[in-house]
Amino acid sequence: MTKTNDIVRRLEEMATLLELKGANPFKVRAYQNAARSLMTHDDDLELALEKGQLTKIKGVGPGIAKDIQDFFHTGEMLELKTLRESFPSTLFELLEVPGLGPKKVKKLFDELQIESLGELEYACHENRLVKLDGFGSKTQEKILKGIALLKQRRNTFLYPEAFEQAHVLLQQMSKWKEIKQIEIAGSLRRRKETIHDIDLVCSADQENAEVVMRRFVNLVSPNDVISHGTTKSSISYRGIQVDLRVVKESEYIFALHHFTGSKEHNTLLRGLAKKQGYILNEYGLFKGESLVKCQTEANIYEQLKLDYIPPELREGLSEIEMSKDHQLPNIITLEDIRGIFHVHTNYSDGKNTLEEMVRAASERGYTYIGISDHSQSAFYAHGLKEKDIDAQFIEIDRVQKQFPKIRIFKGIESDILSDGNLDYPKHVLKRFDFVIGSVHSRFKMSQEEMTKRCVRALENPFCTILGHPTGRLLLARDGFQIDVQRILDVAKKEGKIVELNANPHRLDLDWRILYTNRNDCPYISINPDAHDVEGLSHVTMGVSMARKGGLTKDHVFNTKTTKEIETYFARQRA
Missing domain, CATH: 3.20.20.140 (Metal-dependent hydrolases)
Structure with a gap:
């Protein structure tokens, strides 16, 4: 039945593409009917092809029989291949949005030149759909909600979307008595334009670390708990993965710096520290066996004879050399x-x-x-x-x-x-x-x-x-x-x-x-x-x-x- 299922999917896709193309509705319906018929067809399709009996199957006319024949011989339907090439591949993302069928997608493509999910979202935020025939403000709002759900499944978010969720968590968790300090880290703290996950770093007494982790994973349902450990746990919070690390108070500023990144920046900084006789990691800055006390990130850079480097500049480019030479720009606020x-x-x-x-x-x-x-x-x-x-x-x-x-x-x-x-x-x-x-x-x-x-x-x-x-x-x-x-x-x-x-x-x-x-x-x-x-x-x-x-x-x-x-x-x- 695997080949039959493949054929059904292709016939359904053909119907969709023909509708996007503005083809004769009867032709569109013919492909839809053939797909439905084959879903319940129990006999061997390949045998029917060999006997020349494809057209005896309900809903399968000569044209569709030719498509099925092409599939068995070449692994593809030639007309389907041609149709696919006539549209941007990203256009089909729009059909995943609840409430958007081929007719509406065609209208968006023809009248607003929308070719992808991101362009559709942007058009909604610019109110382009409000006065479009067959849409309106309510439809626009529904589409935005549908896009938000799809994006959650894809695990890549624009910065403000991730920051909003991180800020909600930060406000909530900062009130927990077990937590002494908590901050956003990772690419979100460095203000990257797109975000895959949220990193949080907090400090707590050792006896409270387990309590913090338990409260953290209890923020979501059990199905949304990705991992639950003693010092690190991960959850899916409103569709975004959130990683929390709990450290000792003495380690907090070093952990915050380390998990802010970037990896490239950290590698260069560790190399510089080593040249100066230090060891730098997420647990501290060490001179031999002794921990060098640092109350702030600025203290870490100061110990390494560097000017403070703001998180936004920590991308492993030329920031460390500029800092060493006191040439860092006084960046805009x-x-x-x-x-x-x-x-x-x-x-x-x-x-x-x-x-x-x-x-x-x-x-x-x-x-x-x-x-x-x-x-x-x-x-x-x-x-x-x-x-x-x-x-x-x-x-x-x-x-x-x-x-x-x-x-x-x-x-x-x-x-x-x-x-x-x-x-x-x-x-x-x-x-x-x-x-x-x-x-x-x-x-x-x-x-x-x-x-x-x-x-x-x-x-x-x-x-x-x-x-x-x-x-x-x-x-x-x-x-x-x-x-x-x-x-x-x-x-x-x-x-x-x-x-x-x-x-x-x-x-x-x-x-x-x-x-x-x-x-x-x-x-x-x-x-x-x-x-x-x-x-x-x-x-x-x-x-x-x-x-x-x-x-x-x-x-x-x-x-x-x-x-x-x-x-x-x-x-x-x-």
């Missing part, structure tokens, strides 16, 4: 950010009104905000026509009077067309204080073509900021092919700004690129790409990526004062 750009409102695909976004930014202490809804080419996001721009400018002037302490800059996120032009004529573009040029289509151009496209946009006198420069969506889509070094060089030459898009699904530019180019890069603007009030908090993640990239406040455009921003924009427009 969240408090350095004075204002934000790349903010959407309900004029395009944002959830909140312009007034609500400005109020929220003002309440967060920002002194300026740059409104930048989608432009006219972004039909999927209800991009602004010229009459919409007129209306928004009138509203901005009105809201500005209500909020005199925060400067509202008039901007737009203008699509970079395939030839590198922006999608408004000059007389429209010159009305804005700033323009973010972004690629939202034709992602599969060659590196040479895409680089020329973005270079031309940067050379446009009206383009102020290059948005999400590589177009990547984490866990969904690789960035398009582009010569990033050329883009950074042109941006610096033209006096333009490059975006660090802080949306957790993007985090584009990648921090590794920032780290490599930190000594010779154009201004970087940490932008939330916010589509609702909550999205303004994306800046926090953007700052984390800038810190990993070794950026200081001097690298970052939106650490400037309002007056400096106004002067910069005026000079660009001159």
Whole structure:
């Protein structure tokens, strides 16, 4: 029956692909019926093939019989192979989402160019499905819940998803009387953009270690306990693996440092310690048999004649050499950010009104905000026509009077067309204080073509900021092919700004690129790409990526004062 089951699965897949293709419904139904019929067919299919009797099986016509014959002879159905090649392989992930059948997936693919689970999630967060025929806000919410469940099974999460669960655990466990100290460690503490598991390190008296472990594993059902030990246990907490280590109070700071990592950083640091006559591990820093007392991680580095290295920089790159030479950058902090750009409102695909976004930014202490809804080419996001721009400018002037302490800059996120032009004529573009040029289509151009496209946009006198420069969506889509070094060089030459898009699904530019180019890069603007009030908090993640990239406040455009921003924009427009 194994081959019969294989054939049934292929016939079902054929029906799905034909429906995605928009084929005749009768043909789709024929494959569905044949699959159902073969599920209950007890006789030997291979024997039926040899006798030329496949078409005598209920639901199997000449065309489907030919498909079955192909499978027996070649191990594949030729038409199925052709159909598979006509769609991105990631498209089939969408069919795993509860409530999404082939018809709805076809609509998402045809109208919003959604090809993967990650792109679907991003589209939901940008409210692209709300006004799509056959969907709406309730369907969008159900889809997001379905995606969350699927992601739990895949064990890779965006940083904010993992941090939220870790923070809940930290708050709860820090109240346990048996625990003296507890902190997040691992890649989460180093602010990696994607996370596989959560590492927690805590200290407790030896007699309480077992109690802590028991309480920890009791946070979940027995089925979600991965391992239960005396010093280390693991559970699956809301779909994410959480590892807890309990150590003595004297070992805590060393264990926290060790399990923060990275492995590469630890290896280099242990090597340096050995050269200086020390032994460094998760239990302590030892000189011979004696433990060197360290109350903080800074003390560990100090003993090794190093400046303190923040967790975000501990990736085994050049941080130890820089620390030794007192050349570590004074990396940016969240408090350095004075204002934000790349903010959407309900004029395009944002959830909140312009007034609500400005109020929220003002309440967060920002002194300026740059409104930048989608432009006219972004039909999927209800991009602004010229009459919409007129209306928004009138509203901005009105809201500005209500909020005199925060400067509202008039901007737009203008699509970079395939030839590198922006999608408004000059007389429209010159009305804005700033323009973010972004690629939202034709992602599969060659590196040479895409680089020329973005270079031309940067050379446009009206383009102020290059948005999400590589177009990547984490866990969904690789960035398009582009010569990033050329883009950074042109941006610096033209006096333009490059975006660090802080949306957790993007985090584009990648921090590794920032780290490599930190000594010779154009201004970087940490932008939330916010589509609702909550999205303004994306800046926090953007700052984390800038810190990993070794950026200081001097690298970052939106650490400037309002007056400096106004002067910069005026000079660009001159």
